[in-house]
Amino acid sequence: MAADDLVITDLEGNKLSGRRNPSSELAMHLLIYRRRPDINAVCHAHPPVATGYASAGLALNKAILAELVLSLGCIPVARYGTPGTPELTDAIEPLVQSYDAILMANHGVVTYGADLLSAFFRMETTEHFALVALVTELLGKQVLLSGGDVEKLLAARARYGGQTAAPTTSECPVTSDASETSDASGAERITLTRRELESLIDEAIQKERSRLQRFCNLD
């Protein structure tokens, strides 16, 4: 792409200059500029790992990297909307105010910032974090930071004049405190040793056997 491929529009999307037509995702860009007066650049791409998470409907919201808690906080997934239609802007609209990076289900990623480099680096950070998260999934183990660790990071972020967005809630970021009793969906989890599991299965088989025996005896 060269400089003269760029198209300039106003905030209503009317073309002001350029020999090409604006992107079919113009409405998404305009929505972000309208909702976030602090934003001067929007970056939209389809990086493979983060887009994989988007297509799996998985948010990047676990406290596994200190750097991410400090920078983007959490990266939510917006529900699917047909590209280039109001469905897509409706899907991301509720998230634009609170986050600086959004996964778009079955599509890609959008990030934004005060200038072009911040928006671009947020896209890079999102893909990097998705890759690290994927590696922890492949290794079969994720060690989450605790709520206390996250609080310390957030205090540091405030001290260094951190980001405008990136709110924290019980689901963002998910810490080790939350994961001990529940997963991201809030479902309860328990951990059993192999022996405990085997004895539970044995017990169930025994019960079923004696039930069948009683049934046969009656017959």
Ligand SMILES: [Zn+2]
């Ligand atoms: Zn796209």
